[in-house]
Amino acid sequence: MIAPAPEEDRTLGRVRQRRKASLMARRHPARANEQSPPPAVSARDGGDPAGIGRRRFLGYVLAAPTLTVAAQAGVEALAPATAEAVVPSLPGPAEILDLNDLLTVAALPTSHLITLRLDPDGTVHFALPRAEVGQGVTTSSAMLIAEELDIPLEKVRVTLADARPELLFNQLTGGSNTTVSTYTPIRVAAAVARGRLLHAASLVLGEAVSTLTTKAGTVLSPAGAVLGYGELAARAAAVADSAVTVTLKDREDFRVIGTSRRRLDALDAVTGRKKFAMDLQVDGALPTMVCRPPTINGTVRSVANLDAVRAMPGVTDVVTVSTGVAVRARTFGQCVDAIRALDVDWGPGTAEGATDATVLAELRRAELPLVVPPLPLLTKAVDARFTFHFASNGALETNCAIADVRPDSAEIWGSLKAPIIAQEQIALRLGLPVSAVKVHVTEGGGSFGRKLFHDAAHEAAEISEKLGKPVKLMWHRTDDFRQGRTHPMSTSRVRATYSLGEVLTYEQRHTSVATDFGHGIGEVLTAEAARLPVADLTFSETMFQLTQISPYHLGVTTQLLAETDKGYNTGSMRNIYSPNVRTAQELVIDELARRLGEDAYGLRRRLMKEARARAVLDEVARRGRWGRPMEPGTAQGIAVHPEYHAYVAVLAEIDCRPATTGRTVPNAYTGPRVTKVVCAVDVGLAVNPRGLEAQMMGGISDGIALALTSGLHLEDGAFLESSWDNYYYTRQWNTPPELEIVVMPPTGDKPGGAGELAVAAAMAAVAGAYGRATGTMPTVFPVNHTAPLAFTPAPAVPPVPASPTDGRDRVL
Amino acid sequence: MPQHTFILNGKAVTAEVESDVRLLWVLRDVLGVTGPKYGCGVGVCRACTSHLNGKAFTPCAVPVGELAADDEVTTIEGLPDTVGADLHPMQEAWLDLDVAQCGYCQPGQIMAAVDAVRRAREAGREVTEADLDELRNICRCGTYHRIRQAVLEGARRMP
Numbered sequence: 001m002i003a004p005a006p007e008e009d010r011t012l013g014r015v016r017q018r019r020k021a022s023l024m025a026r027r028h029p030a031r032a033n034e035q036s037p038p039p040a041v042s043a044r045d046g047g048d049p050a051g052i053g054r055r056r057f058l059g060y061v062l063a064a065p066t067l068t069v070a071a072q073a074g075v076e077a078l079a080p081a082t083a084e085a086v087v088p089s090l091p092g093p094a095e096i097l098d099l100n101d102l103l104t105v106a107a108l109p110t111s112h113l114i115t116l117r118l119d120p121d122g123t124v125h126f127a128l129p130r131a132e133v134g135q136g137v138t139t140s141s142a143m144l145i146a147e148e149l150d151i152p153l154e155k156v157r158v159t160l161a162d163a164r165p166e167l168l169f170n171q172l173t174g175g176s177n178t179t180v181s182t183y184t185p186i187r188v189a190a191a192v193a194r195g196r197l198l199h200a201a202s203l204v205l206g207e208a209v210s211t212l213t214t215k216a217g218t219v220l221s222p223a224g225a226v227l228g229y230g231e232l233a234a235r236a237a238a239v240a241d242s243a244v245t246v247t248l249k250d251r252e253d254f255r256v257i258g259t260s261r262r263r264l265d266a267l268d269a270v271t272g273r274k275k276f277a278m279d280l281q282v283d284g285a286l287p288t289m290v291c292r293p294p295t296i297n298g299t300v301r302s303v304a305n306l307d308a309v310r311a312m313p314g315v316t317d318v319v320t321v322s323t324g325v326a327v328r329a330r331t332f333g334q335c336v337d338a339i340r341a342l343d344v345d346w347g348p349g350t351a352e353g354a355t356d357a358t359v360l361a362e363l364r365r366a367e368l369p370l371v372v373p374p375l376p377l378l379t380k381a382v383d384a385r386f387t388f389h390f391a392s393n394g395a396l397e398t399n400c401a402i403a404d405v406r407p408d409s410a411e412i413w414g415s416l417k418a419p420i421i422a423q424e425q426i427a428l429r430l431g432l433p434v435s436a437v438k439v440h441v442t443e444g445g446g447s448f449g450r451k452l453f454h455d456a457a458h459e460a461a462e463i464s465e466k467l468g469k470p471v472k473l474m475w476h477r478t479d480d481f482r483q484g485r486t487h488p489m490s491t492s493r494v495r496a497t498y499s500l501g502e503v504l505t506y507e508q509r510h511t512s513v514a515t516d517f518g519h520g521i522g523e524v525l526t527a528e529a530a531r532l533p534v535a536d537l538t539f540s541e542t543m544f545q546l547t548q549i550s551p552y553h554l555g556v557t558t559q560l561l562a563e564t565d566k567g568y569n570t571g572s573m574r575n576i577y578s579p580n581v582r583t584a585q586e587l588v589i590d591e592l593a594r595r596l597g598e599d600a601y602g603l604r605r606r607l608m609k610e611a612r613a614r615a616v617l618d619e620v621a622r623r624g625r626w627g628r629p630m631e632p633g634t635a636q637g638i639a640v641h642p643e644y645h646a647y648v649a650v651l652a653e654i655d656c657r658p659a660t661t662g663r664t665v666p667n668a669y670t671g672p673r674v675t676k677v678v679c680a681v682d683v684g685l686a687v688n689p690r691g692l693e694a695q696m697m698g699g700i701s702d703g704i705a706l707a708l709t710s711g712l713h714l715e716d717g718a719f720l721e722s723s724w725d726n727y728y729y730t731r732q733w734n735t736p737p738e739l740e741i742v743v744m745p746p747t748g749d750k751p752g753g754a755g756e757l758a759v760a761a762a763m764a765a766v767a768g769a770y771g772r773a774t775g776t777m778p779t780v781f782p783v784n785h786t787a788p789l790a791f792t793p794a795p796a797v798p799p800v801p802a803s804p805t806d807g808r809d810r811v812l
Numbered sequence: 813m814p815q816h817t818f819i820l821n822g823k824a825v826t827a828e829v830e831s832d833v834r835l836l837w838v839l840r841d842v843l844g845v846t847g848p849k850y851g852c853g854v855g856v857c858r859a860c861t862s863h864l865n866g867k868a869f870t871p872c873a874v875p876v877g878e879l880a881a882d883d884e885v886t887t888i889e890g891l892p893d894t895v896g897a898d899l900h901p902m903q904e905a906w907l908d909l910d911v912a913q914c915g916y917c918q919p920g921q922i923m924a925a926v927d928a929v930r931r932a933r934e935a936g937r938e939v940t941e942a943d944l945d946e947l948r949n950i951c952r953c954g955t956y957h958r959i960r961q962a963v964l965e966g967a968r969r970m971p
Contacts, residue, residue: 701954
């Protein structure tokens with residue numbers, strides 16, 4: 001165990017003390033800048049502590065019947081950190097400016113206003129220009145408002161904004177960027193609102209603003225008067241727009257931010273009241289599904305029995321569209337029956353005849369060469385090549401959307417992480433002006449990269465246009481696996497050289513089937529090209545350089561990407577490249593440690609560039625008792641991952657003994673079991689630690705799946721997996737019985753990214769543990785991919801299975 | 813068009829629909845009861861898990877014509893009424909442990925959890941780690957660990 005450096009210790013101790021003191025200050029006094037009349041500004045809460053300059057932020061009061069305030073959406077990029085070490089590596093591009101920074105910076109000059117509205121019933125309303133797909137951003141956004149406005153969390157209503165084209169780059173949910181980019185603007189708007197309420201109260205009470213305080217949605221006077229925000233909502237309203245400057249609370253004064261809160265939508269979720277796209281009732285929008293081709297992106301040549309299928313029970317419409325044959329019916333069950341009855345002559349797709357082996361051969365041909373010259377006498381090398389198979393980024397909610405296309409307008413409902421792009425592209429497809437297409441962002445049943453794209457919304461619009469009727473389009477689960485987007489197959493070739501106990505060079509050549517970034521991030525990159533710390537790279541290479549960080553000093557380091565084949569429907573999957581690239585690197589570190597005769601944790605610690613990364617590593621090593629004696633066939637693995645100004649470490653223990661891998665659970669695919677995971681995470685400032693833990697937990701489940709069981713088999717231009725019982729995402733029987741997640745004390749004043757963070761470290765730690773337990777470094781992922789298929793593939797025609805009819809007999 | 817009468821969340825309902833339509837679509841598309849979710853349509857993801865005469869089942873695998881007038885179907889919407897409260901103890905445990913992420917699988921998870929506790933008790937015991945391992949409900953957000961904790965906590969609170 002390694003103790004934290006004294007300096008860090010002192011800092012944390014001081015922070016804790018100050019937080020404790022602030023918790024005791026129950027009332028939130030008016031600051032000097034809130035003396036009437038607003039918006040004069042000076043320091044808040046008296047004098048500044050030495051050396052800490054308070055930053056002022058610009059906000060707006062908008063003309064409206066009830067108090068309505070706004071702030072620019074967008075914050076300044078954070079300064080990068082650097083470190084010293086052994087054989088130092090020059091900082092990679094992503095250490096200077098990473099994808100998350102880019103998204104944040106891109107939101108600056110073009111960003112428009114985000115608006116808070118206080119209603120006379122005392123509730124405050126905010127339409128978040130992001131997607132909520134389970135990551136908890138509606139709750140954390142509400143916490144920011146509650147903090148700065150001094151209003152109980154339950155009085156904050158956060159909804160999801162419709163597509164707002166004027167927001168340009170600032171309505172994209174991705175890159176773990178939501179909290180980073182909205183942290184300041186939301187608080188600024190809330191601070192403006194609070195200032196207006198204090199001013200309105202001072203006029204009502206005839207008391208100076210400086211004597212007033214706010215608490216739990218009320219303004220309090222020294223004489224004991226209490227005015228609810230609701231009563232003040234109309235009085236605080238403005239008749240003309242004006243700009244004001246505010247200062248924000250210091251971290252030491254936070255009473256909401258940094259505390260664990262339950263999700264605000266939890267009650268709706270557990271009662272079944274939470275409405276996802278397919279739960280909405282839109283007039284005339286009947287269930288609609290598409291009969292899809294037997295191979296990837298196959299096409300319809302002809303349909304032999306259109307009229308017969310149109311006459312089937314419940315069916316209202318059958319029409320050929322660009323992706324297959326669409327069926328609209330009274331129920332989804334009748335859509336399934338109709339799809340199964342369709343007699344379609346299918347044309348070829350975009351990956352005809354392709355198999356895992358042909359794609360692998362193509363990747364090998366595209367691999368960029370290693371460049372380290374022939375080795376001098378005393379230098380040795382670790383050489384490895386890793387293969388990462390196609391994996392599905394499908395959520396539990398399949399691709400789905402509602403569309404109502406009229407001759408001169410269209411309305412779309414769906415969970416969309418890039419709603420502006422959806423709006424623009426659907427408008428283009430329909431030949432309508434963008435302003436004639438309304439796009440409503442609904443609550444999402446998971447995303448994992450899928451909802452960056454609007455495949456279902458686009459398809460629904462096409463079908464609705466063709467039929468002249470509203471449609472509620474849902475993909476069948478089988479379609480979601482077989483025709484839905486995938487995380488592309490890739491390989492990583494790694495060579496690391498070492499001599500006299502030190503690592504001298506590290507080369508990684510990542511080669512991947514092309515990743516589709518057509519969800520709007522391309523426009524961000526183009527607009528910001530001049531800022532990029534890379535030059536003359538293709539778009540994908542740029543994305544790679546912006547996201548890939550090596551946390552270790554490995555001497556001369558080069559990490560490059562090459563791409564092949566664009567014939568697949570791809571996308572990111574809770575990260576773009578990191579889980580695969582970093583797993584390859586962490587496994588090579590394990591091998592280097594073995595060759596150098598060093599402990600795998602000790603070597604990582606010694607080579608680590610940054611103190612925050614080392615701190616999370618130390619934390620899991622200590623809590624997880626790294627190096628404890630374990631039975632043969634069981635082992636530990638350890639890995640760290642830095643990304644988006646955040647750091648995570650994972651220690652995993654695995655059991656690969658035959659009694660475990662051969663265990664039987666009814667209807668289950670079992671295999672090795674991860675028996676314990678310890679995770680430590682440092683995001684700088686965790687807005688909602690309980691939500692952050694949830695994100696880590698989900699990332700760990702994903703990492704286990706990617707390492708051990710979750711992959712797609714490609715055969716003859718089609719994927720074989722078709723349901724959750726053969727696409728082996730982590731299930732309860734493969735969940736670690738022991739799980740510990742440690743949220744590190746705050747190390748900064750601003751939050752870092754969290755949504756994707758844990759996947760890479762978890763996958764790498766599990767892979768490392770598997771290698772130690774079995775005695776062989778795994779090089780193919782998931783590790784079960786080359787084993788004989790554990791299921792009988794469902795037919796490709798008809799494309800979807802009939803629902804069973806024996807459910808009564810299967811009652812448990 | 814055939815009519816099908818059964819008891820849904822304590823009240824008799826009649827749906828006019830072809831007999832082979834699976835109950836999930838009768839609930840969602842005909843009756844507008846959307847708590848049970850679609851996740852696979854073949855009974856493996858368990859997102860639509862509800863109770864039939866008090867036992868867990870997947871409505872996606874039962875043709876509505878197989879229901880009799882006295883068959884009692886309980887969806888997540890009707891679960892609190894089975895204990896005469898605003899929330900079932902399992903739902904309360906779920907809230908206290910902040911289990912839900914996206915929430916899509918949660919109705920099915922909770923209905924399966926209640927059933928797992930009942931079945932264990934019918935066998936004269938409480939739920940075990942082995943019972944938890946056998947829960948088939950997919951949570952693609954991966955919040956399995958909190959689900960395990962919530963099932964155990966809900967069991968402690970269930971009478």
